[in-house]
Amino acid sequence: MRRNWFTHVIAVAALALGGLGVATATVTATAPTAHADECYSWPRTLGSGASGADVTQLQIRVAGWVPRGQVMGIDGSFGAQTKTAVANFQRAYGLSADGVAGPATFSKIYALQDPDCTPVHFSYAEASENCGRGFTGTAAQKENMKRALWRAEALRHQLGDHPLRVTSGFRDTTCNASVGGATNSVHLNGGALDLVPGDGSTSICSIAKQARYAGFGGIFGPGYPNHSDHAHVDIRSSIAWDADACSGW
């Protein structure tokens, strides 16, 4: 991945030098860091009509910024939903909200992602406790976990950057059965998270309620059987929500 980083710096430098004669020092300051590129670097600005694997990578990271009741279609095509999500992401992080993902947007994403492509405030490890056995799943299940964690990162920011704790994420069939999970639980494919407050600043109900604005298809909390002590959120593509013991639900 180091080569990607190097190539990108050269491209940025060439652009600046061929443009307005911007000082080289500025180029150095705005280049993505090597740390970020250990995960993924976007090679170009992305806006409406763009398509490709880089759009898919962007959609994964802004999927928690779609309007209430929507689930991001992660399809590699930059349409109206992606534009809205990018604009909401930009607004939430104090950037110019034009719905076009350029260097400033990608710099913010780089700052938010770890070398293993999980968002900074969550990890694969905490989402794969799996009854003490750790992650035993497939690459596709790990990808689902990543997609859920990026939505959790958005949710965390929306709740005022207070810590959230994952009490259960990926579960294999043995673990899922032992904790009484549904036989078709989204935990089995890695795309579900059980969340609790990480400090005294938020509540299970506030997590469940805000999750409606963070791109989660499945949300179950207080009022749904066996969900009084956590908020379950998942990345199913349809909407299935129930936390009706929460006031204001």
Ligand SMILES: [Zn+2]
């Ligand atoms: Zn759950």
